[in-house]
């Protein structure tokens with residue numbers, strides 16, 4: 001069976017051996033094997049739907065970090081998409097090349113209590129022999145039925161925890177890009193753009209950097225391993241690793257977990273994306289473990 005579903009999880013199996021697991025909670029991809037595990041999932045991650053998952057690929061929508069948009073004031077950090085149960089949308093493709101599944105999220109009562117924008121989210125996960133593609137579709141459903149047409153603004157990001165030794169991993173190419181360093185101690189420091197001068201960005205110290213207008217094609221390399229990430233519709237990228245400084249304060253992070261991942265997070269998070277009534281915005285990332293991930 002290429003796709004198996006349970007009450008809480010969807011498991012995809014590619015005919016050539018790759019697998020992926022997606023929780024309905026948060027539409028969180030928690031495992032991708034091609035052929036080895038490529039994502040980091042904390043052994044202390046909570047998977048019962050009571051807290052956003054520490055690892056895999058949490059989906060950040062409609063705000064990144066603490067809310068900064070007037071429409072988002074009642075939301076918590078990174079929004080509700082990663083901490084809401086999505087519904088199963090079925091298998092849309094299943095052949096020698098790819099296995100594709102779909103999940104959906106429409107406003108629930110709990111969401112409406114904190115966010116009143118008329119949206120429908122669709123999450124499409126495609127498992128290829130050595131690639132994993134995730135697509136987020138944000139539809140503005142206003143203008144249909146009883147809701148008056150109105151555009152809305154949002155942020156979106158794939159919070160991808162790539163399994164890699166953080167003491168050796170380098171992310172590139174980010175040279176010459178402007179970035180905002182969220183580890184700076186002051187508000188002014190965090191709001192002042194820096195320019196990246198490194199040809200490979202390491203995460204050997206606490207790192208929380210938001211790169212703007214990034215190229216949408218990234219390599220993560222370490223001795224003996226590599227992964228390629230390509231992004232479409234997502235103009236920014238965040239590089240994050242809390243190291244012991246931040247990681248040891250997180251209840252759901254295993255001890256030393258920060259040694260085993262680097263988060264490279266394509267998103268639209270500096271400013272906002274806008275979607276007009278009846279229109280759909282799409283952001284996608286493809287993780288490649290095959291030939292694109294040249295060592």
Ligand SMILES: O=P(O)(O)OC[C@H]1O[C@@H](O)[C@H](O)[C@@H](O)[C@@H]1O
Nearest residue numbers: 065077078159182208238240265
């Ligand atoms: O602990 P959370 O809510 O999953 O967030 C983890 C990190 O996510 C990153 O994307 C942010 O840039 C960091 O500032 C944040 O600490």
